[in-house]
Amino acid sequence: MAQGKLIVITGPSGVGKGTIVRSLLQRHPELCLSVSTTTRNPRLGEIEGIDYYYTSQDEFKTAIAKTEFLEWAEYAGNYYGTPKTKVKEVLEQGKSIILEIELLGARAIAQCFPDARRILILPPSLAELEARIRKRGKDPELAIEKRLARAKEEIAAKDEFEFQIINHDLEQAIKEVEEAIFSY
Ligand SMILES: Nc1nc2c(ncn2[C@@H]2O[C@H](COP(=O)(O)OP(=O)(O)O)[C@@H](O)[C@H]2O)c(=O)[nH]1
Numbered sequence: 001m002a003q004g005k006l007i008v009i010t011g012p013s014g015v016g017k018g019t020i021v022r023s024l025l026q027r028h029p030e031l032c033l034s035v036s037t038t039t040r041n042p043r044l045g046e047i048e049g050i051d052y053y054y055t056s057q058d059e060f061k062t063a064i065a066k067t068e069f070l071e072w073a074e075y076a077g078n079y080y081g082t083p084k085t086k087v088k089e090v091l092e093q094g095k096s097i098i099l100e101i102e103l104l105g106a107r108a109i110a111q112c113f114p115d116a117r118r119i120l121i122l123p124p125s126l127a128e129l130e131a132r133i134r135k136r137g138k139d140p141e142l143a144i145e146k147r148l149a150r151a152k153e154e155i156a157a158k159d160e161f162e163f164q165i166i167n168h169d170l171e172q173a174i175k176e177v178e179e180a181i182f183s184y
Pocket residue numbers: 010011012013014017018036037040071072073075080081082083100101102103104105106147
């Protein structure tokens with residue numbers, strides 16, 4: 001049976017991770033996406049079970065205590081975690097699964113899954129990143145500022161990633177992510 005790959009996609013808020021992942025899933029129906037649990041409020045248009053599983057801080061902490069997460073992290077005042085069961089189930093079926101997670105989560109996955117393919121999506125510049133977050137128009141000002149501060153840390157850690165892809169032209173970036181996923 002084919003060996004499923006664990007694919008980690010990381011990058012600063014607003015860089016285009018979600019846009020790239022949506023396109024990958026449409027083009028490659030054999031790929032699965034891990035839906036994370038979060039304590040952040042749903043954005044306009046987000047759907048429970050599709051974008052995230054939305055939960056309270058108390059429930060999130062209970063899930064941590066019950067070791068229900070493969071990894072989890074705090075980001076911009078909220079908690080985010082990857083539920084273990086789906087990842088385990090998909091990999092056991094020999095299929096590949098994408099985790100769209102931040103830097104600390106990517107590091108944790110590198111420890112427990114050294115073969116995971118870790119891809120960092122970078123913006124053409126910090127100014128363009130800020131423009132994209134603002135144009136998306138779905139975060140309050142404070143959340144935008146926290147995301148931009150975190151972005152600098154994520155960009156500074158770029159050498160930790162096997163694949164670093166600049167999302168300047170979207171189609172080109174998708175092509176490079178496909179190459180990273182299917183290259184070997
Ligand atoms: N460690 C970890 N990070 C996650 C998880 N789910 C989402 N994230 C990351 O949390 C950050 C914030 O996500 P979100 O609030 O949706 O903001 P966005 O990146 O601006 O769309 C992003 O970097 C996500 O990749 C998870 O399960 N674990």
